[in-house]
Amino acid sequence: xxxxxxxxxxxxxxxxxxxxxxxxxxxxxxxxxxxxxxxxxxxxxxxxxxxxxxxxxxxxxxxxxxxxxxxxxxxxxxxxxxxxxxxxxxxxxxxxxxxxxxxxxxxxxxxxxxxxxxxxxxxxxxxxxxxxxxxxxxxxxxxxxxxxxxxxxxxxxxxxxxxxxxxxxxxxxxxxxxxxxxxxxxxxxxxxxxxxxxxxxxxxxxxxxxxxxxxxxxxxxxxxxxxxxxxxxxxxxxxxxxxxxxxxxxxxxxxxxxxxxxxxxxxxxxxxxxxxxxxxxxxxxxxxxxxxxxxxxxxxxxxxxxxxxxxxxxxxxxxxxxxxxxxxxxxxxxxxxxxxxxxxxxxxxxxxxxxxxxxxxxxxxxxxxxxxxxxxxxxxxxxxxxxxxxxxxxxxxxxxxxxxxxxxxxxxxxxxxxxxxxxxx
Amino acid sequence: xxxxxxxxxxxxxxxxxxxxxxxxxxxxxxxxxxxxxxxxxxxxxxxxxxxxxxxxxxxxxxxxxxxxxxxxxxxxxxxxxxxxxxxxxxxxxxxxxxxxxxxxxxxxxxxxxxxxxxxxxxxxxxxxxxxxxxxxxxxxxxxxxxxxxxxxxxxxxxxxxxxxxxxxxxxxxxxxxxxxxxxxxxxxxxxxxxxxxxxxxxxxxxxxxxxxxxxxxxxxxxxxxxxxxx
Numbered sequence: 106x107x108x109x110x111x112x113x114x115x116x117x118x119x120x121x122x123x124x125x126x127x128x129x130x131x132x133x134x135x136x137x138x139x140x141x142x143x144x145x146x147x148x149x150x151x152x153x154x155x156x157x158x159x160x161x162x163x164x165x166x167x168x169x170x171x172x173x174x175x176x177x178x179x180x181x182x183x184x185x186x187x188x189x190x191x192x193x194x195x196x197x198x199x200x201x202x203x204x205x206x207x208x209x210x211x212x213x214x215x216x217x218x219x220x221x222x223x224x225x226x227x228x229x230x231x232x233x234x235x236x237x238x239x240x241x242x243x244x245x246x247x248x249x250x251x252x253x254x255x256x257x258x259x260x261x262x263x264x265x266x267x268x269x270x271x272x273x274x275x276x277x278x279x280x281x282x283x284x285x286x287x288x289x290x291x292x293x294x295x296x297x298x299x300x301x302x303x304x305x306x307x308x309x310x311x312x313x314x315x316x317x318x319x320x321x322x323x324x325x326x327x328x329x330x331x332x333x334x335x336x337x338x339x340x341x342x343x344x345x346x347x348x349x350x351x352x353x354x355x356x357x358x359x360x361x362x363x364x365x366x367x368x369x370x371x372x373x374x375x376x377x378x379x380x381x382x383x384x385x386x387x388x389x390x391x392x393x394x395x396x397x398x399x400x401x402x403x404x405x406x407x408x409x410x411x412x413x414x415x416x417x418x419x420x421x422x423x424x425x426x427x428x429x430x431x432x433x434x435x436x437x438x439x440x441x442x443x444x445x446x447x448x449x450x451x452x453x454x455x456x457x458x459x460x461x462x463x464x465x466x467x468x469x470x471x472x473x474x475x476x477x478x479x480x481x482x483x484x485x486x487x488x489x490x491x492x493x494x495x496x497x498x499x500x501x502x503x504x505x506x507x508x509x510x511x512x513x514x515x516x517x518x519x520x521x522x523x524x525x526x527x528x529x530x
Numbered sequence: 531x532x533x534x535x536x537x538x539x540x541x542x543x544x545x546x547x548x549x550x551x552x553x554x555x556x557x558x559x560x561x562x563x564x565x566x567x568x569x570x571x572x573x574x575x576x577x578x579x580x581x582x583x584x585x586x587x588x589x590x591x592x593x594x595x596x597x598x599x600x601x602x603x604x605x606x607x608x609x610x611x612x613x614x615x616x617x618x619x620x621x622x623x624x625x626x627x628x629x630x631x632x633x634x635x636x637x638x639x640x641x642x643x644x645x646x647x648x649x650x651x652x653x654x655x656x657x658x659x660x661x662x663x664x665x666x667x668x669x670x671x672x673x674x675x676x677x678x679x680x681x682x683x684x685x686x687x688x689x690x691x692x693x694x695x696x697x698x699x700x701x702x703x704x705x706x707x708x709x710x711x712x713x714x715x716x717x718x719x720x721x722x723x724x725x726x727x728x729x730x731x732x733x734x735x736x737x738x739x740x741x742x743x744x745x746x747x748x749x750x751x752x753x754x755x756x757x758x759x760x
Contacts, residue, residue: 111645111646111647111648112645114648115643115644115645115648116645118643119643122631122632122636125631126629126631126632431627432627432629435627436640436644437612437615438586438588438615438621439615439616439621439640439641439644439690439694440612440613440614440615440616440617440641440644440645440646440694441612441616441644441645441646442608442609442612442613442645442646443608443612444645445644445645448645524583524588524589525583525588525589
């Protein structure tokens with residue numbers, strides 16, 4: 106152990122002396138390697154940032170991996186069975202999505218069909234309970250259409266919405282007569298852009314409601330949405346009217362992985378004469394697989410660039426060993442073992458690789474900071490991003506691998522220099 | 531009589547790889563005791579340097595036995611040979627082989643930082659200064675080779691050979707690149723090592739320097755013949 110430590114220290118000392126003695130050559134090696142290591146760092150940083158952004162958005166929209174999701178046909182019996190089963194539970198949340206128009210009565214919303222505000226999905230249609238749909242009438246005016254999702258309990262354990270402003274729905278209080286809504290960012294953008302009267306129309310409601318906006322969340326959805334407590338909505342919307350074929354409703358349940366509700370609910374729904382289809386959320390796993398494949402492709406390309414850098418180090422290393430034949434022969438003459446000679450050359454190329462890695466990581470981190478400060482305001486993906494540690498590790502590994510690959514052959518050559526070289530000189 | 535440091539018996543070295551194998555050393559016998567100095571003289575190509583290579587474990591004899599302090603080292607693996615070169619031998623060559631980017635002290639220290647045991651920095655520095663002091667150039671410790679004369683550079687090389695306190699000094703024409711006066715200073719430095727019990731084997735063309743050694747041996751056609759000067 107002590108002998109190894111001595112050799113390690115010796116190779117480091119002599120390697121550093123070699124680097125100091127050939128600064129320009131070391132710099133040129135670093136330049137040749139820099140792009141390769143930078144490519145690895147950038148690919149890894151980009152992949153990590155993209156992965157974080159995509160996967161976190163994925164959880165917002167699809168749910169946390171492992172969550173059991175059940176989709177039900179939106180008929181009244183199923184609605185009733187669902188909400189009776191999940192009432193008061195925190196391991197199961199029933200959701201009912203309906204269309205709602207907030208604003209001036211008798212006009213068509215500015216975003217017909219609940220389209221995002223910078224898109225136009227064309228005129229929406231009004232459907233009668235028997236399923237016949239006709240284009241909606243009336244002038245386009247001061248109204249905004251949202252998808253209104255009524256929740257039986259807090260959905261955030263299954264879909265971790267990011268709070269943006271205000272507060273989330275409080276399920277522990279008595280339901281308010283004026284339904285409290287939490288908007289998603291797209292809906293909030295619409296209400297920021299269009300100032301509309303606080304009057305909400307929901308198909309089948311006994312009266313137009315006066316909603317209260319209590320908060321804004323990021324739910325990862327590009328369509329304007331609002332979330333409301335189911336019991337606050339049912340104050341005005343009889344349960345029999347909650348779901349009807351013409352109401353364009355969505356009925357869904359989110360369950361914790363081991364929730365006993367699943368079996369009970371399945372039995373009850375079957376009793377109503379319909380079926381419930383359960384699936385387990387594995388979107389993160391699937392997405393990770395795809396991202397890993399993409400990362401592998403890009404890293405392979407970066408690896409090719411790195412190989413060019415390795416060839417540069419190798420070239421410089423061979424030239425350096427050729428120039429230092431007498432030095433290495435002399436070192437052998439004074440008792441330096443072959444392994445240490447190889448170690449000296451490897452230490453030099455490794456240190457060069459590590460210095461290059463440090464430079465590439467520094468440049469990438471600084472560039473990310475600049476890009477974040479310049480474009481973070483307009484591009485949420487770049488807002489407050491931190492340099493991912495995975496990219497730093499990848500850069501260091503790339504530097505070490507390049508150092509070893511580039512130094513291996515020169516190291517072998519240095520170890521093979523005959524001592525007699527000094528006798529013949 | 532003390533145990534000999536070096537005992538060579540029947541050392542043979544044949545240069546192969548040519549049309550006709552050529553015998554460089556044809557059964558050399560040589561014994562060197564601690565503190566003894568031996569000069570080996572001979573014409574160019576007579577095998578002096580090859581003999582020194584065999585003694586210094588740079589090369590291996592084809593036949594014959596080699597005892598170092600009583601131990602047979604005729605057939606040593608390279609790893610052990612490197613260890614022995616570090617612990618028992620000091621080498622001085624015609625060219626000084628100083629690394630120009632290092633100071634005199636760092637050049638001497640090179641023999642201590644060779645992977646054969648580790649000395650703390652303070653001890654290393656003390657040993658280096660002691661070796662430089664032995665050859666009278668401790669004041670040049672921080673100078674680089676470019677700022678030193680040929681004689682000073684060769685004395686740095688001798689200090690490098692002495693710093694590991696070797697038992698045998700092997701010098702291959704150490705005055706070959708120096709003028710007579712400087713050569714004399716270098717031989718003085720080498721001989722001073724023998725007063726501390728170190729054996730010295732000097733390969734030289736210079737009869738005057740050879741005459742200052744305790745014994746002189748002629749190498750002619752691969753055969754070593756000892757003679758005494760009057």
